[in-house]
Structure formats: structure tokens, C-alpha cells
Amino acid sequence: MFSLINPDGSVVERLPISVQETRELYAQMVEARAYDRKSMAMQRQGRLATYASFRGQEAAQIGAGAALRSDDWVVATYRDAALNWAAGYPWRLLMAGRTGDERGGRLPTSVNVLPPSITVGGHMIHAVGIAWAERLAGRDRVVLTSFGDGATSEGDFHEAMNFAAVYETPTVFLCQNNGYAISYPVSEQTRAETIAAKASGYGMEGVRVDGNDVAATLVATREAVARAREGGGPTLIEAVTYRMAAHTTADDPGRYREDSETEMWEERDPLLRVRLLLEKAGEWTEEWQAELDTRAEQVIEEAVEWAEALPEPSFDEMLNRMYLEPTDALLEQMDGAVE
């Protein structure tokens, strides 16, 4: 497994990224964690529909996001808010989506990120199709698709991997192996040693990386992105990480995993190790942390305010989103509606 930063903040080998970049990645992880914390709180207060925490997976998401060009595409899931944000998805829209508002999916036209996929497995092939379209258009954009360990059991994973390999599309498959598909441990989901090992069945490159190591994830993704951009085709990256919280706010992990396991992963926290690394290098201070925290909270608070201040979605809007032009049936339903 490829790694660069140990859990204690020491490095495996000289980091191929600058201190400044490391600080920036750290700041992003702090901001993402603030979003996660806030969302969990709001969910408990009944202000969100459902929420799937990514705590523990910040390094995998921020590291991968940092490997992309601003016009690259991201096609990811309900658990990928940090990745989506790193690729340009504004917090306020992500938050709006979580309150149960379709307008959260209305991304700025400058941002090439799809609204998070809720179905498991179906979206990876979209990343293949988009990448295919980009190549047909003669552009060199890359498409990164993110999904969980559980998603690799779906037939759609297989078809997406195969299409990407067959048509040599510039697609990067990022599997965040966080140990579980809800309650079902990855050790039971497959008899393969690793998820990365699944790549060879498609004649594809597969790499395994410590997903709690932001530098390693960044470097591995950067390589895959570069290969894809140069016409070298797709790559499967398995980022080994852990879902620290429950699956969603409706789930009770006590039914299927030991606290001791979660505690062990707490020690491998993706933020902690970077803080320690920076601290050793004299690049982390409590004041800077306080500054980051304050700014993060403020940014997230603004996003929440924006999302919650959206006017009530209207009845007509709901019907108007089905087609570019509403059909006669929809127009009639708008007219005659007794809600």
C-alpha cells in the first residue's frame, strides 16, 4: 500500500509536495470536517433530510480533489461532499441538497461536477461516457469518479470498468474503501485480497493507497490523472480508509462493529497526522488552527444560512423540472392542482 505520511506525522519518504501545498490541503480538510460536523448537528435537529458523514475520509477526498484541473469532471456519491467541494461544488449547494431541495443540484456552469449520486454503482459509467465525450470533442479533460467498497459488488461497476478500458477513456476510478457497505464488512463483500486487484481483470492499472494519507492520495491520483490526460486510459485507485461515523444518521454501528475498531482508526486520523507533520516542521500553531477553525465555521455557517433562506420550492417548479418544456399533462396538472 502506497503511503507517504505515517499516522504519527513522520514521513515514509520525502514528500513530493511543498509545505505550502501541505498547509493548503490541511486547511481544506479542516474546512471539510467543519461541514461534516455542522451537518451532523443539523441532522440531529431535523434540519436535514438524511446525512452521510465522511468523517475519517477527508484525506482521500481532498487529496483526490487536489489532483484535478479546475475543468476536470467529478462524478461522485452522497458521501463525497468534501471531494465535490474540492472540485468546485459550493458548500451552499451541497447543503441545499441535504435539506431536501433539488436546487442544490443546480451547479454553476463553470463547475463540472454532477449532483451526488444516491444509487450505489450506477454513476461510474457516467464518468466513462463523459470522458468519452471529452475525447470525441478533442479536449483533454479527465473525469474522476468516486465510489465505495460496496459499489464494487454492483454489476454496473463491472460494466463501467470494462467500457473505460475498452474505449480507453480518460477516467479515474477512485474507490474509497471505508471498510463497510452500511453494515457489511468489505472482508465479506469479496474474496479478492484487495479492491485494487480487481483492476487486472479489465487489463487496467490498479493502485492501492493509504486513503487516510492526503499526500499519498494526491500523488497517486495525480499520476492516474496525468496518464488519463495523455491518452493512457483509465486507472483504478483503492484508497483504504474508514468511515468513522454511522453509515447515515439512521444507522446504528453498534450492531455490526466493535468500538475498539473505530478507536484504532481514530489514531490513524487523516487530519491528525498532517498536523503532527506540520508541527514538527514548525508550520502548525494553535493560533493558526484557531484561525482555520473560525474561518471554516464561518464559511459553513454562511452556506447553511444561504440554503435555509432559499424560498419554499413551489409546486410549479417541481413540475417544470421534468422537461425543458412542460408537457400538456403537466400544464394541466399545474392548472387543475388542488394540492
Added chain:
Amino acid sequence: MFSLINPDGSVVERLPISVQETRELYAQMVEARAYDRKSMAMQRQGRLATYASFRGQEAAQIGAGAALRSDDWVVATYRDAALNWAAGYPWRLLMAGRTGDERGGRLPTSVNVLPPSITVGGHMIHAVGIAWAERLAGRDRVVLTSFGDGATSEGDFHEAMNFAAVYETPTVFLCQNNGYAISYPVSEQTRAETIAAKASGYGMEGVRVDGNDVAATLVATREAVARAREGGGPTLIEAVTYRMAAHTTADDPGRYREDSETEMWEERDPLLRVRLLLEKAGEWTEEWQAELDTRAEQVIEEAVEWAEALPEPSFDEMLNRMYLEPTDALLEQMDGAVE
């Protein structure tokens, strides 16, 4: 690639099967080819619905079938008449199916073979479920499922392979790689070097065998069946072979492959090499061949007669096959029917 008999009839290594067994396998292949020949002729005369020839694939099918115990299961496809027959499916019922008669699927209760699957990919998981049931019932039956190279592109292949590995079901996956999914060559279907290489992504054993070599196929299948029977779980066997005829009688191979390719495979004919082998051993004579041919033709002729003598399927039968007891709607439809 595992092989035992060369195309010229010489052996790679001492055959682990007896001469008597080899003669029997040869006789079966002759009989199967007679069925194929007859079916092609009948199709041209408009006496069959559609027909998918297995010419060139007799060794793969007869070899695999010979590895099974009489109570083992077979779950195979439209192209697997020889395999199904080897597992106990009477020619007359196979033929009835091809004339377009559901009664062709009504197997004797002593035979554990499913009616041929027409959809590509969907049936492999059935072999997993049946094998699972057999284990739950405490029986040691094995389930062999056969499919083509094209089927490995379907998501259902992936899910079936994974379920079999996860639940360690006694399932043998036999892929007859005959070079094409209709017009699409296997070299384009996947970027994997071989189909057998796909097994490792499931933590499964994968073997590649010369599918035109009846002895090699038999031996490889026997090993997989034994492992499955003993609780060792599933195996993927890739039998490399070639579809000598058109995909079905509606297809024109001239659009997508060269005659020279087909001619090359003609030299690797699965019957020819066994004939040469037996001839060298003084075990093949023209008289015996004539005997085999005559008997085969007679057996097939009887099957055809039986199938074509089936009474016209009635309207009520069609409606009565939907449920064990017809629903009110069906009873009404039977009563009121103006056909």
C-alpha cells in the same frame, strides 16, 4: 493454455483418460454434430424458429458434460445443446424447443438441467443460487453454468462470480470463448489478456484450456467439479474455441470476419484430432465411423419426428403455464377468447 491432444492427433502428455472413454467422447461428439447439422438443415427449411450452431464447440461441451455426475446441475445457453444433452437433456426436447414450443423445456424430473437461457448473462447467478440451495440441503451436487465470451461483459457475470466466491458455492463457471459475441471479437470486448484472468478479481481459481480438446476440457472440468464437490468453492474455466458457423441463421459472418480465420480453425477441429488420435491407436475405422454416423442420424431423426409430431399447442395451455393455478383474469380470457 492447458491442452492434451494436439490438432494433428498427437498427445501433449499421456492422456489421463482411457481409450474406451475417448471413444465414447468421440461418439458423443459425432452425435452432437449430427444434431447440429440436422438443425441447420431444418432451419433452412423453415422448420425451426432460430438456431444457434455449436459446430466447432463440441469438445468443450461434451468434455465438460462428461465431467459431471448424473445428478449434477447444468445451467447453460441457446448454444449449449451438446452440453445439455450430455447432461441428460433429451434431443427430442431440445428439438421441440427450437421448433418454438415451450414443451421443449419440460425436462424429465430426473434431469437437473434448466431450459436453455436466451438472455446473455442472466443465468449464471441461477447456478450460484442452485448450488447454494444444494449445500443448504446438505447434498454434494455441483452446478455447472456455461456462457460465452460476450456474456462476461454483462454486469450479471460480475455479480454471479462474486456471489459464488463470497458464499463458496459449488459452482463451475465454464466460459466458451468462441471468439465472438455475434460480430464483436473478444479482442475488443475486454482489455484483459484472457477471460480466465478475470477470476482473480473474485479471489477465484481461473484456468484456461484448449476448448477444442475434449480430453483437456474434461480433465480441467473434472478438477473444478471435484474441488466444488469437496467444498473448495467455484472455479472459472475458459475454454478457448471457435464458432465455425454464423451466430445464428440470421447472421452474416462475412461482414466481420475473414474466411481465412475460419479455415485456420477448421484445422483445429475438435472431432478431427480425436479421430486421428484413435486412428493412430488402431481404434478408429471407417466402418466404425459409418456406424456412428448412421446411429447418430437415426437418433436425431427420431428426435425430430417426436418434436414435429407434438400436437399443436393449445390456446389454454399457453394461459395455463403462467401460474400453478390460473388467475381469474386468465380464466376469463380463456372463456371469452375470440382468437
Added chain:
Amino acid sequence: MSELTLAQALNRALDTALSSDDRVILLGEDIGRAGGVFRITDGLRQKHGERRVYDTPVAESGIAGAAFGLAVGGMRPVAEIQFMGFSYPAYDQIINHISRIRNRSAHRFSAPLVIRIPYGGGIGAAEHHSESMEAIYAHIPGLKVVVPSTPRDAKGLLLAAIEDPDPVIVLEPIRLYRAVKEEVPDIYYTEDIGPVRLERSGSDVTLISWGAMMKETRRAANALQSQGVSVEVLDVRTLSPLDRSGISSSVKKTGRAVIVHEAPLTGGFGGEVAASIQERCLYELLAPVQRVTGWDTIFPLKRSEAHYLPSVDRIVDAATRTLEG
């Protein structure tokens, strides 16, 4: 007898089935250790063991296909699909294999299995978690589709489905899982698959619904009754086979009908019901059969959910229109 919610009644049905028939096994995502996302299988793995209750990989086609194989192999599998919105990857297995093996084999093989699918909205869930696409299942020959709306029916219909020699889809109304309690027999019993249940007798108008919308339908019946309208209420319970004679004998009597479902209007199963009514009762109809349904839209996210779900008012309104007609 025990006072049970619909969810508990389903749990008891599965428990009873596991106890009384060795061939019954359960499979699905998170149904083992976690007891299912709606806890319908809660405690069953602990009680009946790992060889009766299986967690599966996230692969709905695989689940349905494996259930098919298990059934052909002699078991009585009961599969859970986590939400109706995730049942579509299994659609091919259901229509092309599960519903067809009896036909394809001229009765030699059959697939006596159950697929349980929680369906419907009303809990402010995420996208794909509120679907009501019963019509795509009710259109499949060879399949049966039941939709209980009460705890008692839930247990009896689920047990009947498990006993049935043919494959049955059991649609479970999510928002009724814990909405009401009812006395449910502790013993093993079945409710017939097929007949509608006459829930209330009346003479002016027939309200016809199933599953989740029965709640609003019952309320609308109360509201109408308090306005002096004599309302008959039918809980269809089984969409396939459809009890056309049960429905039409009611409408022949009242001369008026309102069909209520949550699915979008166009192509919803209410079309079938309305078409059948006019075929059988045209000359008795005093007004057009009304349909009160979801709009022709995708089920919306939480903030718009109230816009979508058919309301008691809409049902009352439609009934009133038939009375004026």
C-alpha cells in the same frame, strides 16, 4: 393476539415462516447483523442462525437471481430489496427469469420466492427512496404483487406469499410501517392473495386504494362521511391478480369511484383499475371514475414532498366531483 405495527407484523411473519419451514431463508442487504434498514428482520439472524438469514453484497440483480436459483433448488427464499428505487437493477431477473421459468419449462420448474420491497414516500427521504412504481411489476405475467396496508394483512399476506407456488412481490408501505397498531394473531395464518378487502360499506361512492395511500383514503372517507356522504372503501391489497369482480360489484352499487395512488398519473396502475371499471360498469356509472394520484413528476426531495403526495383534500374533492357529476 398482540398489538403490532405493520413492521412488527412483518417481522413476526418472517419469524414464523423461518420456524415452520426449513426451506425458508432470507437474503438481502444489511438484513442480518443490522436487522435491515427498517429493522424488519431484526433479531432473526440471532434467533435462526447465519444459515437462515444472509447479508448480501450490494447487488440487487444478484440478490434476485440468487433467490431464483435458491427457489429452483428447492428453497423458499425471501429476498429484501432495500428500497423500491433500488429494485430496478433486479427488474431483468424478475421479468425475464423469475416470472418465466414455469412457462419456459412448461411447469417442470417454478420459482416460489418472495421479494419484499419497501415503497412509497412521506418520510422525507433521499432521492430514489420514495418510489411507487408498482405498475411496472403488476404488468408482468407470471408474477403476483401484493400490497398490505394493515398489520394483520401484512402478516397474513406475507405468509401467503411465502407459501405461494409462484413468485410474489410484497410491496411494503414505508410510511405505514409504524403508523398504527392493530391486534394481530400470534398463530400462523394466511390472507388470500387476490380478493380486495371491503373496509367500509357505503352507497354513494367507492374509494379504491392500496398500500401507503390507504391512510389518506381512510381519512377522506371519514371527512366525506361527516359531510353526510355514504362512502365505501376498498383496500385492493393485491394488484396482481386484480380482483376486478370485487371492485366492479362495489362500483355497480355506488355508481361512483375514486382511485387513489401515489405513483404518477400517467401509466399508473389506477389506469388499469379505471379501465376495468368502465368496461364492467359503464352503464351504472353516474360520473367519470376519478383518479387522485401523484403528479407526472419524479418523487421530489423533502422540501417538496407535500406538493407531491395526494392529500386528503384532493381525495375529498375528487369524490365530491363524482357526486356532482
Added chain:
Amino acid sequence: MSELTLAQALNRALDTALSSDDRVILLGEDIGRAGGVFRITDGLRQKHGERRVYDTPVAESGIAGAAFGLAVGGMRPVAEIQFMGFSYPAYDQIINHISRIRNRSAHRFSAPLVIRIPYGGGIGAAEHHSESMEAIYAHIPGLKVVVPSTPRDAKGLLLAAIEDPDPVIVLEPIRLYRAVKEEVPDIYYTEDIGPVRLERSGSDVTLISWGAMMKETRRAANALQSQGVSVEVLDVRTLSPLDRSGISSSVKKTGRAVIVHEAPLTGGFGGEVAASIQERCLYELLAPVQRVTGWDTIFPLKRSEAHYLPSVDRIVDAATRTLEG
């Protein structure tokens, strides 16, 4: 103008689209080198090149999902599914992704793509090769479904589908592919998605059908006409969005309607049409709206095909019943 079969008209439409819009690409099983199992894409790969016409692996979900991605990425993909019976593995992609991206993204993204699906029986094909499950597509919000029955409509509707800003399923009636020839304009033209086509005017009864069954419906109209019945014939052409006003204005005039489709009765799209008619025209109806459909069975194999397919006699009979009613 050229005399073309429906199959040829589709081929010309694709050729025209490939020539006039760089964003159009075709993908599907065996559509390249082989020109498709029905030869609808014959010659197009040779003419337009490998980067316009792609053979794909046997993976229908992948085909639909890749088409979705291609469309989101700015292309105008036209996917072929080999037979309707093999479209079900793609159903999840169609309902959960293709039809929803506009809604999910509040118009930021859309999936302007076409999925062509040959459907229907009558050629004595193998199992799964004769399906008529249009109802499961017509019930999906966000999707459009067209079903041409003439060469001229086929070209015009296919080109309209390719132009459409939303996803469109084009159902192609297999047994009409080569059944008739018609003068078809050589130029680029579109037929509006939506309106029914009034094929014959009459005053006694309206025959309503689409796609493959139009052939029997036209014959039945001729037979009835020769018995002195004045028949109006509607070719619905678009199942979604459904032209309810076009249908009801005809039935208001005639007072009688017969709907003809090949799909099984229960849950077939005829239920929607009949329900809509009685909603709008109950007081003008002189007899129950009749449905002449496939039976509630799986489409049978060759030897029983004639038992299944709705016959001219059945249509005439049903129309006669409405005249007696």
C-alpha cells in the same frame, strides 16, 4: 422522395443525423461492422467512420449509462438495444439516471439522448425477442416515448427524438420494419413528438392503436368499413407525452372506442388510454371502451404466436360489440 420501408427510413434518419450534427454518435451491440441485427445501421460505420458508430460489449446497462455520460458531456448519442427483451438491464439507468438528471440538477444538466428499441412479435423469434412492454417506459416521468408505425413517421420522429432536449425512447415495430413501403422525403424533417395522427376519419367508432398493431388495426378498419361502419383510426405515435385531447376529441365525436395493443392486458398502456377517455368523455360514451390486447401471458414461442397476437377478427369483434352496446 424515395420509396422506403420503415427500416430504410430509420437508416436514412440516422444517416442524415450523422451528416448534419457532429454531436450525433451511435452505439450498440453489433451496430458497426454488422450493421445491426435488423440492419438499421447498415453502412453507417463505413460511411461515417469508427468514431461515429461504435460496437459495444454485451452490456445494456453500460450502453445506456455510457449514452447518459456522452449526452451530459455534450454529445447526442443514439443507442440501440438489440431487442426490447434485453432492455431491462438498462431500466435502472433509464429511470434512475437518464430521466432524472434534469430534475436532480434543476436544469443544469440534461440527457438529450435516444434509445432505439425494436419491439413486438410476429416473426416467430426466440424467447425474449417479441416483447411489448411499452407501459414500463411510458410511466417514467422525464422520459418521452415514441412508436412510429409508418416509414414517414419513423424518419421524422427519430430525427425529432435526436433533436429533442430530453431523453426519448424510440420503439421500433419489428414486424413492420419491412412490411410496407411509403414515399419518404429525402430531406431532413421532423414529426412533432406528441400529437396523435388521424389516419382515417369516421363517425361510428374510433380505433386507437400504435406501432406494430397498426397493421391489424388498419385491416380491421377496412373490414368494418366494408360492413358499412364508419371508422375513425388514430395512430397514437407518442405514448409519452400522451395526446389526451387528440384522443378524446375523436371519441367525443364517435362515442365509441377500441384500443388495440400487443402487450398483455393487465397494466398495459391501454388502461391509461381507456381511463383518460372515460375521464373526458364519459357522457358521450355510447358503450364501454374496449381493449383488444395480448393475453395476460408471456409472449409465446413460434408455434403459439398466433394464439397470442391480437387478430383482425378480435378487433372487428370488439368494435362490433361497442356498436351493439
